[in-house]
Amino acid sequence: MIKIEHLNYIYQPGMPYEMQALKDINLEIPDKDFVAVIGHTGSGKSTLIQHLNGLIKPTSGKIYINDIEITDSKTNMKEIRQKVGLVFQYPENQLFEETVYKDIAFGPKNMGISDEEIEIRVKEAIHAVNLSEEVLEKSPFELSGGQKRRVAIAGVISMHPEILILDEPTAGLDPSGRDRLLELLTNLHENTKMTIILVSHSMEDVARVAKNIIVMNNGSVYAHEPVAKVFERGAELEKIGLAVPQVTMLINRLIEKGAKLPRDIYTVGYATKIISDIMKGNSDV
């Protein structure tokens, strides 16, 4: 479980460019959750997630991961970074080894895991991201953009984190690459019961995979609720520079026109099901 208490973060304190990036954040993310963090550019999403594995030290406030206070200077950060895996934006830019195998093994190796165990983990990670074992002996620089990104994610999965954080993992991928990546995350979540925190700009992505949503606005938590509840507040979201998924927008329009539809529709699949049910029942749509 992740617990954040009164977290504040100020960029460059005392300098002319001083800026409060995070303001009094209080959050609790339970185990096995799949939560999305949304917010417009500069709302503090990336700053927040970098606090969760100690890459950024808070100006004030406390963060607990499984009841261990990671903001305490005595905490062993290596241990925390093993528990909390962080996949940065464009993670393919961090690949550096000669072979994919070595690159995925980098994390576990830093953790001091035995070679036999590393081999098991690398193979398991490469399967988890739906790549074949043939890729392992290739240079990461030979792969396509989407494959590189999968390898980079595998490099974090191989550390067996309890919590996996991904910052905009679908940015710059084509639609099919995006679909496959989201599917991968859903499978990971279901198979390993990992807590997944997904930072995203895309409401469609969030609607498809997440259970709960944290809405960030100007460095504060604006809302922390189940997906359906957040998307019911479409008008409010628009005010803070966000939008609801397109299908929700469509349903809202239909409701305005007098259609009797529930307001908690935010995926195309569910919308199709509801509408076809109504049409089969010959109701007054």
Next chain:
Amino acid sequence: MFKDITIGQYIAGKSVVHKLDARLKLILTFLFIIILFVVTKPSSYFFLTLATILVILMTKIPLGYYLKGLKPMLFIIIFTVFINLFLTPGDVVWQLNVFGLTAKITLQGIKMGLIILLRLTLLVCGTSILTLTTSPIMLTDAIEAVLSPLKVIKVPAHEIAMMMSIAIRFIPTIAEEADKIIKAQKARGADFESGNIIMRAKAMIPLLVPLFVSAFRRADELATAMDSRCYHGGANRTRMKQMKLCKTDYMAIIYCGAFIVLVAIIGYIL
């Protein structure tokens, strides 16, 4: 870690020194350096120091920035001062015998030591004035202008200046990139801080490989972008900001010229 790189740091300001034509500042700085190494009389140094202090005050930049520039030079300055102090032959004013070796300080040595001290300090301060008050872009433009007479002997003045301004432009970008990669590798358990020198050098590989890859990619993309906008180097290019000498510049030329003559006369008479 990389956020505080201050190579050729520029402090924006509105002082007279800031407003001077960059070409003029560049030439005057060169003249200043030459004078520093030509003159030998202590009295000339007195006036040079006075003039430097005056210009530093005119820049309205806190003294701390100049001292920061001196810090990395401190060892070299002290070292050369001591060498001169002890190894200049002449009239002995103080000596010490240790284990049969004689360390002696001579009157000429003290004089030489002081001159060297002033020479190096003024050198650093003088060049700092140039870099602190001139934006890197203006500076490269000035370098191009000053080098352009050499085009006759096929020195690619424009290309050199262009490369310099691109290099300077990308320092913050690459520093930011490095910061990001460091964080990403730390998240994978990389350790950049502990271990002996070999271990640390090895630990740099996960940083340097991606950094070089991205720097090359960036360079390639920039070249393509420049090509696609028909960039073709120096011939017949005009500038958005034309450099033109104005009244302040002519005043500066007159003052500096008068000062140089003064130093020359003093050096000759005294």
